[in-house]
Amino acid sequence: MGVLTLKEYQKKRDFKLTPEPKKSKASKKYQNIFVIQKHDATNLHYDFRIEIGGVLVSWAVPKGPSTNPQEKRLAIRTENHPLEYVDFEGIIPEDQYGAGTVIVWDQGKYKNQRDIEMSKALAEGKIEIWLKGKKIQGGYNLIKTGKNKQGKEQWLLMKANDKKADARRNPTSTEQKSVKSNKTIKQIRQEYEQDSQKS
Numbered sequence: 001m002g003v004l005t006l007k008e009y010q011k012k013r014d015f016k017l018t019p020e021p022k023k024s025k026a027s028k029k030y031q032n033i034f035v036i037q038k039h040d041a042t043n044l045h046y047d048f049r050i051e052i053g054g055v056l057v058s059w060a061v062p063k064g065p066s067t068n069p070q071e072k073r074l075a076i077r078t079e080n081h082p083l084e085y086v087d088f089e090g091i092i093p094e095d096q097y098g099a100g101t102v103i104v105w106d107q108g109k110y111k112n113q114r115d116i117e118m119s120k121a122l123a124e125g126k127i128e129i130w131l132k133g134k135k136i137q138g139g140y141n142l143i144k145t146g147k148n149k150q151g152k153e154q155w156l157l158m159k160a161n162d163k164k165a166d167a168r169r170n171p172t173s174t175e176q177k178s179v180k181s182n183k184t185i186k187q188i189r190q191e192y193e194q195d196s197q198k199s
């Protein structure tokens with residue numbers, strides 16, 4: 001199965017230039033945490049990350065999570081991120097990997113719904129979790145479907161059919177603000193540009 005590492009994450013970044021965290025410090029507050037970051041990079045997308053084995057196992061979800069069980073959302077597995085990344089919000093400078101603006105769109109704890117360990121569920125390609133976020137709640141399933149042309153794992157993120165399912169809600173379009181700062185991507189970007197003009 002292999003240990004989940006941060007090697008690929010660290011190799012891709014220059015920590016003298018990016019404000020992103022470098023390492024994971026194990027702490028109880030990060031246990032079973034999840035975060036959904038909205039990331040305005042080359043393409044706008046959402047990053048879905050859940051704590052497994054001391055790192056944030058991560059997927060890029062182009063359309064973000066849906067609250068409608070009928071809508072399957074493509075999720076491309078990306079490199080594991082450090083635990084501290086759950087609170088990362090701000091600007092990744094130009095020329096750096098993932099250059100653009102990031103907000104903490106949602107955050108909370110999750111519960112494993114299967115009776116096997118999360119690391120095994122990940123290796124099997126079948127994750128069933130219950131999310132307790134501010135915007136996103138209830139059961140979600142992540143199913144591995146194969147690999148894309150670049151060799152990256154392709155998964156589907158789906159809302160389970162439970163009491164938190166709601167086909168009429170569309171949180172990615174109606175709830176645009178960070179749960180951390182209450183700011184939008186646009187506000188974070190504008191403040192950054194104003195600050196860099198002053199200095």
Ligand code: MN
Nearest residue numbers: 039047060098
């Ligand atoms: Mn991203």
